[in-house]
Amino acid sequence: MSNPMHKPSLTEDQYAPMLSPWRAKAKITMIFFVIIMFLLFSSWRTGVDLAELTRGFGNMTQITDKLFPMNMSILGPAVGRLFETIHMAIIASTFSTLVVIPVSLLAANNITTNWFVYNITRFIMNVLRTIPDVVLAVIFVGLFGIGVFGGIVALFVFSLGILAKLISETVESADMQPVEAMRASGANTIQAIAYGIVPQVLPQFTSFSLYVFEINIRASVVIGLVGAGGIGQLLMNQFSFNNYGAVMTIIAIIFVVVVIIEYISGKIREAII
Amino acid sequence: MSQQLPPKKPRSTKKLVRNIAIAIAIVILYLWTFLSINVDFARVAERFSSNYDRVVPQLISPNWERGPEVIEMMIETIFIAYVGSLAAAIIAVPLGFLAAFNMTYNKMLSTFGKWILSGVRAFPEIILAILFVVAVGPTPFAGILAIAIGSTGMLGKLYAEVLESIDMNVVEAMQANGANKVQIMFHGIIPQVIPEFLSYAIYRFEIDVRASTILGYVGAGGIGTMIFFAQSNRNWSDMGMILLVIIIVVTLIDYASTYIRKRIV
Numbered sequence: 238m239s240n241p242m243h244k245p246s247l248t249e250d251q252y253a254p255m256l257s258p259w260r261a262k263a264k265i266t267m268i269f270f271v272i273i274m275f276l277l278f279s280s281w282r283t284g285v286d287l288a289e290l291t292r293g294f295g296n297m298t299q300i301t302d303k304l305f306p307m308n309m310s311i312l313g314p315a316v317g318r319l320f321e322t323i324h325m326a327i328i329a330s331t332f333s334t335l336v337v338i339p340v341s342l343l344a345a346n347n348i349t350t351n352w353f354v355y356n357i358t359r360f361i362m363n364v365l366r367t368i369p370d371v372v373l374a375v376i377f378v379g380l381f382g383i384g385v386f387g388g389i390v391a392l393f394v395f396s397l398g399i400l401a402k403l404i405s406e407t408v409e410s411a412d413m414q415p416v417e418a419m420r421a422s423g424a425n426t427i428q429a430i431a432y433g434i435v436p437q438v439l440p441q442f443t444s445f446s447l448y449v450f451e452i453n454i455r456a457s458v459v460i461g462l463v464g465a466g467g468i469g470q471l472l473m474n475q476f477s478f479n480n481y482g483a484v485m486t487i488i489a490i491i492f493v494v495v496v497i498i499e500y501i502s503g504k505i506r507e508a509i510i
Numbered sequence: 511m512s513q514q515l516p517p518k519k520p521r522s523t524k525k526l527v528r529n530i531a532i533a534i535a536i537v538i539l540y541l542w543t544f545l546s547i548n549v550d551f552a553r554v555a556e557r558f559s560s561n562y563d564r565v566v567p568q569l570i571s572p573n574w575e576r577g578p579e580v581i582e583m584m585i586e587t588i589f590i591a592y593v594g595s596l597a598a599a600i601i602a603v604p605l606g607f608l609a610a611f612n613m614t615y616n617k618m619l620s621t622f623g624k625w626i627l628s629g630v631r632a633f634p635e636i637i638l639a640i641l642f643v644v645a646v647g648p649t650p651f652a653g654i655l656a657i658a659i660g661s662t663g664m665l666g667k668l669y670a671e672v673l674e675s676i677d678m679n680v681v682e683a684m685q686a687n688g689a690n691k692v693q694i695m696f697h698g699i700i701p702q703v704i705p706e707f708l709s710y711a712i713y714r715f716e717i718d719v720r721a722s723t724i725l726g727y728v729g730a731g732g733i734g735t736m737i738f739f740a741q742s743n744r745n746w747s748d749m750g751m752i753l754l755v756i757i758i759v760v761t762l763i764d765y766a767s768t769y770i771r772k773r774i775v
Contacts, residue, residue, distance in 0.1 A: 279589035283653075283654060324543045380558060459634050484640070
């Protein structure tokens with residue numbers, strides 16, 4: 238039989254839940270308590286009012302009266318603006334996928350061995366990712382004036398942050414042995430990357446690009462609200478004129494398009510990976 | 511020499527035709543895009559040169575006096591995100607069970623559940639916020655509802671995926687031993703999914719903090735209100751302060767959430 242003296246020594250952490258269930262239970266109860274208290278506190282601070290919600294539902298008929306019947310006369314301009322939105326998303330996604338190639342290589346620690354360059358690139362990309370798309374749009378619309386261009390730049394910066402993170406992580410998880418073998422047989426850095434890394438990451442790269450395109454379609458609708466062109470700008474105009482019938486039509490169009498594009502992009506991504 | 515080479519891949523004409531078709535479609539897509547987008551570069555350049563001095567120097571010198579006010583609004587934003595994502599984490603559970611095929615073994619029900627979830631996901635949060643501002647008025651509560659509904663779509667989908675990947679042997683063993691549905695639920699399924707459910711809920715909270723910073727733009731409370739006023743007044747040093755606070759807070763929450771999620775799973 239096994240000798241009790243030779244028991245593998247477990248840390249207290251691993252043992253704790255087994256030896257004293259009451260301690261684990263007390264801990265979970267505490268966490269639960271904190272979560273609920275924080276919920277109550279923040280509900281109080283933000284003025285959550287379920288009575289208001291029921292009243293809101295009571296007003297639902299009033300709201301549906303406002304939103305319906307949909308105003309179909311907006312359909313023509315809305316479709317034109319919708320194409321503008323899609324164009325913005327296509328252009329921004331294309332440029333960010335091109336620019337992200339060098340950036341993601343700089344932000345991958347198996348390619349960039351220089352500690353300083355690696356961390357600086359990482360830091361900039363992390364900061365970019367924290368800025369909401371609408372704030373980027375507000376800034377670039379402020380810089381370039383109301384219109385499509387500010388929107389495209391905002392989408393470009395926004396998707397660059399997301400793509401750089403996703404792709405640099407893929408590059409970091411790539412198998413480095415082919416690269417080492419190629420370096421050993423005299424390939425230069427560019428060749429090693431082109432024939433050693435690129436084939437490994439290409440499927441994910443394509444899939445992530447399509448994913449970012451999907452995100453961009455949605456984001457380009459949203460940033461239009463702050464004046465960055467596309468269907469969002471039309472939506473905001475109609476919203477500020479309290480023209481709710483038109484607002485509902487535009488929301489319906491956005492809904493249909495997002496569903497269709499998500500479906501197509503999902504099918505393509507399934508086929509690639 | 512030639513005998514030692516591997517045989518050439520058979521080139522199927524079908525594939526070739528398909529690839530050419532894809533290439534043509536992509537080229538047409540790009541032609542359509544670049545020909546029909548109208549960017550007036552002269553105007554853009556003119557605007558840029560006239561706006562640059564007004565925007566960029568102010569943006570990088572934040573208005574520190576507004577600091578306390580901005581931080582207070584940011585805290586309200588976090589409250590909105592917290593209540594919204596907690597509500598979503600709970601609403602998404604039944605929807606996730608509905609959409610997971612191995613919970614009902616009913617293709618129609620699970621497809622129906624998946625449709626509901628992807629339908630909800632198609633609405634950007636800010637558009638939901640517009641709808642709720644119309645419904646309950648311009649209050650933080652409208653923001654909470656928008657976040658709660660918006661997050662339900664993604665969380666429900668992730669929950670369903672977790673449920674579909676659980677070990678069904680446990681469930682079968684319990685069924686064979688005569689456990690009823692409720693017992694199977696609490697002793698067979700829930701213990702398997704709790705860590706992932708929690709982890710996804712926390713991850714969604716992280717996203718919701720980011721999302722709720724902009725809801726105020728349409729009147730749904732939080733720091734977005736200040737963004738709206740800073741933009742309309744062209745007060746770029748206020749905007750700089752807001753931006754700084756958002757970057758710091760979002761980064762901190764990202765780190766905290768990553769740490770907690772590592773501990774849980």
